[in-house]
Amino acid sequence: MSRIEITAPAGAPEVRAGDDLADVLVGLLDLERGDLVDGDVVVITSKVVSKAEGRVRPGTREDALPGETARVVARRGPTTIVRNHLGLTIAAAGIDGSNVVAGHVVLLPLDPDASARTLRARLRERTGRNVAVIVTDTAGRAWREGQTDIAIGAAGLVVAEEYAGRTDPWGNELAVTLPAVADEIAGAAELAQGKLAGRPFAVVRGRADLVLAPGVDGAGAAALVRAERADLFGYGAREAVVRALRGEPADRAPFGAPAPAEELFATIRDTLGLLASRSGRDGEELLLTVPRGLVRAVAALAFAHGWDVGPTDAPSETRLRPAP
Structure with missing residues (x-):
């Protein structure tokens, strides 16, 4: 027993x-x-x-939140989910305003x-x-x-x-x-x-x-x-779209390690109707011709999959490579 x-x-x-x-x-x-x-x-x-x-600190959760936040994961109305400096993904960084003197908050x-x-x-x-x-x-x-x-x-x-x-x-x-x-x-x-x-x-x-x-x-x-790059849900749904479109290097880690070339190839084909070709050593690069109206979309898809976008010798051609 x-x-x-x-x-x-x-x-x-x-x-x-x-x-x-x-x-x-x-x-x-x-x-x-x-x-x-x-x-x-x-x-x-x-x-x-x-x-x-x-x-224990004087002030509100909103006052203390920036100092306890490593990065924002998602916001929905008054709720902010962040990854704090301990690596915990948690509402308001774990800052608590209950069971404490009024006008004060308790930090983790x-x-x-x-x-x-x-x-x-x-x-x-x-x-x-x-x-x-x-x-x-x-x-x-x-x-x-x-x-x-x-x-x-x-x-x-x-x-x-x-x-x-x-x-x-x-x-x-x-x-x-x-x-x-x-x-x-x-x-x-x-x-x-x-x-x-x-x-x-x-x-x-x-x-x-x-x-x-x-x-x-x-x-x-x-x-x-869980390690930052190993988390499958590093951002909220809305935030992931925005971060990918912005493409700022500091936002890359939560998207994880570079996806296989086959996965990015299929995504570009299925979402944008574009076909890429393989090149480079071991076929680790993708080459494709991108219409002007789809340049930003390709860049966002590449960023979300852990890949970089760069030019080639051909003016109309774009090269995609796994980010270092």
Whole structure:
């Protein structure tokens, strides 16, 4: 039988800059009763971490957003989705205006993985227990309504279980199965913590197999952030069209690595009715004649596929090459 237990202690005080979060949590637990044991996973909301680290600022989310934004992904009405400096794609860069003094906002921790490592080490010092730590925040999901908590920081935990190469009971080999167990634990802990109950800590018991040895902190939650060029949805639908038409080099990375020549060839043929020929070493270039009215469209399609547009010796001919 498999069993998971989640305890979210009540009575947490208001956390202020400089507070020791290990002391706060230990004050809520009965160690002699076994409220914290080796192999537990301590879950803490990022807001409490941010308050302890002095990440509260006067102003509004709109005031703070530019400084927390690496790039804008999409805008729809009052909602702005950005990729922040942690690599998280999240509404308003994770800036929060709730459960804080009026006229102030809370920014995400500068380095949530480092925050988790610090809390893990302090809990080891204070209690002697070897536990893992997850720092959580609330995020929406593409294609799904509502939000759930995810891990934005972690220490001492296997954050994802690799199943690729294993076989199921029917003998089928698994190829890309990679459960993000840190996110699963974060979401489960939020069920016990609640949003308005003032319980920023949770202790999850039953997955000691994921907890690493003392002094081994692991890759952290940063390992769950998909690389910029590997994200299939680097921009919103409208924004992708606009960025491709503008063709600014700084906007190229979210479109990913250059697509194969066959894919770009087919796209130009099917959308514009133009046929290209292959040239260059290994056929890595496309040559085509582009009517004046379609020059910008070809350039946009090439940009979106990770290719550059350049002239040839023939005035009417255009050369397409994969961008470096």
